[in-house]
Amino acid sequence: MNHRLTFYLGVLASILASAIGLVAIPNWQFRDLKPFMDDQGYEHPIAPFGARSVGRRVYTDLGCLYCHSQQVRAANFGADIDRGWGTRRSVARDYIFDNPPLMGTMRTGPDLANIGARQPSRQWHALHLYNPRITSPGSIMPSHGFLFRRTNVDGTPPVEAVLLPAKPGEAAAYIIPTERGEALIEYLKSLNHTYELPEAK
Amino acid sequence: MSVTATEINAAAPDPEGYVNERVDLLTRVQIDRSCRQTVVWYYASAVVWLLLGSVFAMLSSIKMHNPDFLANYEWLTFGRVRPVHLNLVGYGWSSMAAVGTLLWLQARLCKVRLPFRRVLPVTCVIWNLTVFAGMIAILAGYSQGIEWLEFPPQALGSFAFIFVILLATSLKMFAERKVKHTYVSQWYLFAAVIWFPILYSIAVVSMQLPSVTGAAKATINWWFGHNTLGLWVTPVAIATSYFMIPKVIGKPIHSYHISLLGFWSLALFYNWAGTHHLVGGPLPAWIITVGIVGSMMMLIPVTTLAINHHLTMIGSFHMLKTSPTLRFVVFGSMVYTLVSAQGCFEALRSISRVAHFTHYTVAHAHLGLYGFFSMIMFGAYYYILPRLTRNEWSSAPLIKVHFWTAAGGVILYFAALTWAGWYQGEMMNNANIPFIQTVEYTRPYLIARSVGGMLMSIAHICFAILVWRILRTKPVSQFHGPTLLANPQSEAGLAS
Numbered sequence: 001m002n003h004r005l006t007f008y009l010g011v012l013a014s015i016l017a018s019a020i021g022l023v024a025i026p027n028w029q030f031r032d033l034k035p036f037m038d039d040q041g042y043e044h045p046i047a048p049f050g051a052r053s054v055g056r057r058v059y060t061d062l063g064c065l066y067c068h069s070q071q072v073r074a075a076n077f078g079a080d081i082d083r084g085w086g087t088r089r090s091v092a093r094d095y096i097f098d099n100p101p102l103m104g105t106m107r108t109g110p111d112l113a114n115i116g117a118r119q120p121s122r123q124w125h126a127l128h129l130y131n132p133r134i135t136s137p138g139s140i141m142p143s144h145g146f147l148f149r150r151t152n153v154d155g156t157p158p159v160e161a162v163l164l165p166a167k168p169g170e171a172a173a174y175i176i177p178t179e180r181g182e183a184l185i186e187y188l189k190s191l192n193h194t195y196e197l198p199e200a201k
Numbered sequence: 202m203s204v205t206a207t208e209i210n211a212a213a214p215d216p217e218g219y220v221n222e223r224v225d226l227l228t229r230v231q232i233d234r235s236c237r238q239t240v241v242w243y244y245a246s247a248v249v250w251l252l253l254g255s256v257f258a259m260l261s262s263i264k265m266h267n268p269d270f271l272a273n274y275e276w277l278t279f280g281r282v283r284p285v286h287l288n289l290v291g292y293g294w295s296s297m298a299a300v301g302t303l304l305w306l307q308a309r310l311c312k313v314r315l316p317f318r319r320v321l322p323v324t325c326v327i328w329n330l331t332v333f334a335g336m337i338a339i340l341a342g343y344s345q346g347i348e349w350l351e352f353p354p355q356a357l358g359s360f361a362f363i364f365v366i367l368l369a370t371s372l373k374m375f376a377e378r379k380v381k382h383t384y385v386s387q388w389y390l391f392a393a394v395i396w397f398p399i400l401y402s403i404a405v406v407s408m409q410l411p412s413v414t415g416a417a418k419a420t421i422n423w424w425f426g427h428n429t430l431g432l433w434v435t436p437v438a439i440a441t442s443y444f445m446i447p448k449v450i451g452k453p454i455h456s457y458h459i460s461l462l463g464f465w466s467l468a469l470f471y472n473w474a475g476t477h478h479l480v481g482g483p484l485p486a487w488i489i490t491v492g493i494v495g496s497m498m499m500l501i502p503v504t505t506l507a508i509n510h511h512l513t514m515i516g517s518f519h520m521l522k523t524s525p526t527l528r529f530v531v532f533g534s535m536v537y538t539l540v541s542a543q544g545c546f547e548a549l550r551s552i553s554r555v556a557h558f559t560h561y562t563v564a565h566a567h568l569g570l571y572g573f574f575s576m577i578m579f580g581a582y583y584y585i586l587p588r589l590t591r592n593e594w595s596s597a598p599l600i601k602v603h604f605w606t607a608a609g610g611v612i613l614y615f616a617a618l619t620w621a622g623w624y625q626g627e628m629m630n631n632a633n634i635p636f637i638q639t640v641e642y643t644r645p646y647l648i649a650r651s652v653g654g655m656l657m658s659i660a661h662i663c664f665a666i667l668v669w670r671i672l673r674t675k676p677v678s679q680f681h682g683p684t685l686l687a688n689p690q691s692e693a694g695l696a697s
Contacts, residue, residue: 015395015396015468017472030417060344062342077550092484098415100418105558108560110636138641
């Protein structure tokens with residue numbers, strides 16, 4: 001190769017150019033994004049805290065993102081908003097506290113950007129995670145029984161118990177989420193991007 | 202096996218051309234011997250990861266239509282076995298097969314013995330430990346939760362060390378090369394060895410930086426994810442087919458000049474293509490548009506490769522019946538043309554609107570990494586391992602079973618998921634159709650995918666048996682020619 005240096009420089013330049021373009025510049029463009037303060041003085045979005053933040057970690061380590069996205073596409077692009085998955089398109093500002101980002105690339109299951117707004121009930125999430133087919137017949141989501149303790153009803157169930165639907169020939173039973181299960185439910189309930197942002201009108 | 206020039210002269214004291222040819226052969230034998238330990242270690246490890254990766258593939262696939270299958274074990278839940286599958290076939294099988302192939306190709310193309318023969322096998326051990334640790338980390342719930350970057354960030358330490366050695370090896374061989382001419386394969390191999398460590402370090406470091414915001418991380422994620430395929434495994438496979446096709450059929454490549462265009466256009470455009478994974482996503486339009494433009498421009502390198510690989514083959518297609526290497530490599534390079542052309546158009550907003558978020562993308566990914574890359578790597582094994590072991594493949598019928606189950610499996614896989622994915626997307630974009638119907642519609646196709654996966658797993662078992670046998674049995678004392686899939690004489694008779 002007579003132009004060995006040209007070759008090396010070309011190879012380096014090609015990747016560094018894209019690193020500047022797709023790593024450095026986007027981050028520079030997003031660096032000043034701050035939560036938006038609405039008329040009542042509330043900030044949107046807010047950083048996950050407490051159980052939500054633990055639950056986000058559970059969501060990540062159980063690999064929920066391989067089947068569920070967390071992004072609402074614009075009204076003219078797909079039917080996300082028509083399906084009630086969101087009130088507006090998602091924008092970069094929605095993700096300023098997201099680390100790692102959980103936008104996802106697959107929708108084997110529905111989008112979860114606003115699942116907390118659609119399903120605010122702890123009981124629904126507990127039953128759905130325990131066995132998705134209880135709440136969503138036909139679902140192919142795996143059961144997450146390992147996030148719960150199942151007990152047969154004997155006397156008055158504790159307050160945190162969620163009763164399983166009665167099955168003929170089976171003793172009545174309830175489930176109690178483990179710490180991780182409870183955190184995951186808290187996180188899912190917190191997924192709510194229905195607030196308004198000026199850039200996503 | 203050591204033959205000296207005197208022995209050659211004693212055995213054949215004749216024309217100069219003959220002796221030169223023998224010396225040439227001798228050099229090749231010496232180079233192959235120098236590569237033996239390193240390449241065999243990398244190749245054997247890659248096959249183990251391929252088998253294990255197939256186990257996790259089958260687990261994931263079955264879980265998608267039978268969600269209660271092994272659902273009681275947290276470490277075997279779908280969301281963990283699926284990334285384990287990806288990482289084992291990506292960083293275990295594909296990358297290790299790529300390293301073995303690229304070291305051997307570079308040694309042969311530079312006509313020098315492999316240097317650093319003590320430390321290179323150590324890199325193989327470190328690589329295996331890294332993949333193993335990464336697998337355990339994901340199963341135990343320590344995934345980073347970033348597609349293609351699930352391994353804990355400590356993996357960067359191992360890969361940085363390994364790639365410093367690999368880069369030094371490449372540079373040393375190139376500096377001491379005995380051939381003036383630099384063949385096109387070498388550009389791709391060199392570039393791959395430079396590109397991957399840069400990609401990986403920038404991606405891992407920026408994912409760890411708290412100052413990098415969520416949306417930027419998503420962009421970096423797909424800059425890395427797509428480039429791992431485009432700038433690491435793809436160049437190695439292209440280099441392999443550029444080497445194997447002319448070598449096996451005994452004809453030069455169609456056009457040397459056009460290969461230059463192919464290389465530089467790939468370097469220039471592939472780098473920018475990754476953000477098409479975010480079409481419709483919550484990012485500024487320019488980021489997405491750059492990805493779409495980069496993807497579309499990929500038509501240039503893809504066309505040049507198609508011209509060079511397919512036109513070189515014209516007149517030699519009958520050899521696909523006899524040569525295992527050629528059969529796998531040509532299949533792979535034909536699929537490259539198809540899958541890349543598909544990828545260019547898939548990036549368009551109008552196609553992505555339907556295909557994104559569906560099994561259509563999954564089908565495309567497997568056609569690329571399996572139908573193109575893995576098939577070419579299988580071909581490389583069939584060519585390289587006999588030369589390293591001075592042994593022959595034990596069974597031509599088993600190679601045929603390997604080929605047809607692998608090819609049939611990936612075609613079934615691709616067809617089922619492409620069809621299912623497209624309609625899944627069409628239904629998803631119609632708010633009048635309940636979402637659960639998109640799930641129910643795809644289920645039969647997911648079962649078909651498991652059947653395709655089963656075929657590919659059978660292929661891998663055949664392949665592993667063949668590799669095991671060629672490594673374990675004593676070298677054949679007398680060389681009675683390569684293992685061919687059919688008798689070349691009868692084929693020549695048919696052709697003439």
